[in-house]
Structures are given as C-alpha cells and as structure tokens.
Amino acid sequence: MKKIPGNNKVDEIDYSLDITPEVCPLTFVKTKLLLQRMSPGQVAEVRLKGAEPLENVPRSVREHGHAVLSLEPEDPAKGKQSVYRLLIRKQ
Template sequence: MSFTRAEEQNIERNLDITTETCPMTFVRVRLALDRMAPGQVLRVRLKGEEPLRNVPRTAAEQGHAVLRQESDGDATMLWLRKGG
C-alpha cells in the first residue's frame, strides 16, 4: 500500500523511537499522540520485534487507528491516526 502525495502531506508529526527500548517506546508514542488533535496522523519509525508487536497493539487498544505499517529491512514505519 502506498500513500499519494496528498496523503503524505497529511502527516502532522514524525517520531523516531529506533533507539528506545520497551516500555519507553510506547511512552514516547503516547506522549506524541497526547499532544495532537483527534484525526491527526503520527508517523513512527521503530526497530525491533517487541516495539513492532506492542506499539500498534497498544495504540489500537487506546482508540487510535493503525493506518499503515511498512518495513525497509532496517526499521519499520508505522502510521497512526489519533482517535477522538
């Protein structure tokens, strides 16, 4: 799945948590989402199996939408839309 140029421009914030370890990975994501308005999109760059498993699951449990997940072999990009 690929985003159009217009969809890419809808990303309000980027967050790189590739150097963080759990549980700080989701703590950083949650703090970023808390500072955003409902409907805004956060793009998160993460690395490792544990954050890849936990961040999308926990975000969805808290009412946020996981829009897309894409790996480049080194890291994974995750697009989250803040829930209301």
C-alpha cells in the same frame, strides 16, 4: 518531533517520531506522549525497530482507541531487521 508534509498514504503527516534507539516500554510511552499532544484526526509517523516494539506499539495504539493506518518496512529486503514506518491517526 517535527511537522512534515504529506506522503503517498495520507494527505499529510502532522508529526514524526523516531523511537528506533528506544526499548520497551519507552517505545510506547513516547508514542503515547505524542498522541496526547495531537488533535483528533491528525496523523503521526513513528519510526521503530525490534521485535517487541513492532508487536507492542501498534497493539497499544489500537488498545488506546487510535487507528493504525499502516506498518511497513523502510527496506523490505532487510525483513524484521529493517526500520519500520508506523502511521497512526489519532481518534
């Protein structure tokens, strides 16, 4: 995980996490560990792929009281096979 400068969706992305090689439940476990280290208001970018993580990670983030700002494919032409970019704001 590393801090990176802003993008076009939010002023700044504070943390980036790539969970593309992981499978459930590790996808949310790693996301949750990142959120625990963050301060309220900070934004994380999480890269994920696969049907289960695409469904479970955003849902679990919301269930834990955080905001899902966006969930977009990096390559829309690949559809569900694409790596997705999830932006989360810690509440």
